Amino acid sequence: MIIIGTEKEVLDKLINFIDIVGPFGTLLLTGHDHYGWKELWSNTLLQMSENIRPKLDNYIKNLKTLPAAE
Numbered sequence: 001m002i003i004i005g006t007e008k009e010v011l012d013k014l015i016n017f018i019d020i021v022g023p024f025g026t027l028l029l030t031g032h033d034h035y036g037w038k039e040l041w042s043n044t045l046l047q048m049s050e051n052i053r054p055k056l057d058n059y060i061k062n063l064k065t066l067p068a069a070e
Helices: 007-022 040-066
Strands: none
Touching: 007 040
């Protein structure tokens, strides 16, 4: 599965995916050798680690604390 978009779009798509399949343990971020695109790639990694992942972690944590549906 490939998810692209703005920070908000990526977060929304990942949350939607979690709502469908349930929480998962590992999110793998991959890339290609983009010669001359180092700043863009570094910014992507920074956004994922500092902005998206913490929000995603909190979402999953809150899911696990909700009471089960009867």
